[in-house]
Amino acid sequence: MNINSSITEVKGIGDKTAALFKKLNILTVRDLILSVPRDYLSYSEPIPIANVKSGVRCAVYAKVSSYVKSEKRGHLLISSVKISDDSGSMYVTFFNCPFIKNVMRPGASFIFTGNAKFAFNKLSFDMPEYYDSKKYDAMTRTMQPVYGLTSGLSNKTFQKIIHEVVPLADSIEDPLTEDIRKETGLMPLGEALMNVHFPVNTETLKCALGRLAFNEFLSFLLEVNRLRSDNVARESEFKLADGAKIRLESFLASLPYSLTDAQKRAIDDIVNDMSGPYVMNRLVQGDVGSGKTIIAAAALFVTVLS
Known part of the structure; x- marks a missing residue:
């Protein structure tokens, strides 16, 4: 398997999961690695159930104290357990998870984490994540990525698959040489991609995101x-009308305000480009209220005259 391989070659991705990733325009291993998380979660230490508050994300270490009760409502299977x-006590509810009755057996202990809610006179977690204490302890020392998903694809599955492919991040060609990276203080691309998926801390994440942002700007400028x-190679068929510049000066002089030097330079550059032998390619950039509209109006004025 390499970065150009189809995602169907990744362990854990069958045709059904591949179809879900296709909805996210993820078709290759490279696409997976370049799918940057949209957010990150920090897993907190578990708290007593008595301290759980509705609407607040938290974790509790608790024992399953009842059998799973399931009921079917149309196409929805609702499974609940105490x-x-x-x-104290609370409830956890799972949707369309028929296997959960084999996991949530009375006496089994897990760390449950999610957003608690109080409804129908009881406190509950809907579709919480659940872990054994050893795995959860390891997660509290890291930042967990949250990915953009589609219906049927869980974040847990996305994370698991990224774990499979992220070691190949170093295979993606880095457009920056080692000398440039040292001069700019930027991470190697492979290291940045690995850290953006599974950052050790906020400082590492900041450096990784900075490197990826640099790549985006570099790609934009190259394009x-x-x-x-x-x-430059395309000859312009536009011909500036005789006297257009003089009439433009009269138009600008009739305005109830004077243009700034920067506005005058921008208009001169645009008119010179329009009267040149090649197609113009120019971007006018400025803050809100800096006077971009009058520059566009001046260009339109000359165009109409011609």
Whole structure:
């Protein structure tokens, strides 16, 4: 398996899961590795059930204290079970998880985490994550990625699959040489991709995201330069009308305010481009209220005259 392999070659991805990833435009291993998390979760230490508050994400270490009760409502299977610790009890509810009755057996202990809610006179977790204490302890020392999902694809599955492919991140070609990376203080691309999926801490994550942001700007600037090069080779058929510049000066002089030097330079550059032999490729950039609209109006004025 390599970065250009189909995602169906990844352990844990069958045709059904591949179809879900296709909805996210993820078709190859490279696509998976470049799918940056949209958020991160920090897993807190478990608290007593008595301290759980509705609407707040938290974790509890509790024992299953009842058998799973399931009922079918149309196409929805609702399974509910009671959990308890020394301070009290609450409920956890799962949807369309027929296997849960074999997991949530009376006496089994888990750490449950999710957003608690109080409804129908009882406190509960809906579709909580659940872990054994050893695995959860390891997770409290890391930041867990949250991915953009589609219906039928869980974040847990996405994480598991990323674990399978992220070691291949170093195989993605880095456009920056080692000398440039040292000069700019940027991470190698492979290291940044691994850390953006599973950061050790916020500082590492910040450095990783900074490197990926640099890549985006670099790609944008390279594309702009390519378009500019293409346009240099394209001869312009536009002809500036005789006297257009003089009439433009009269138009600008009739305004109830004076243009800034920066606005005048921008208009001169645009008019010179329009009267040149090649197709213009220019971007006007400025803060809100800096006067971009009058620059566009001046360009339109000259265009109409011509």
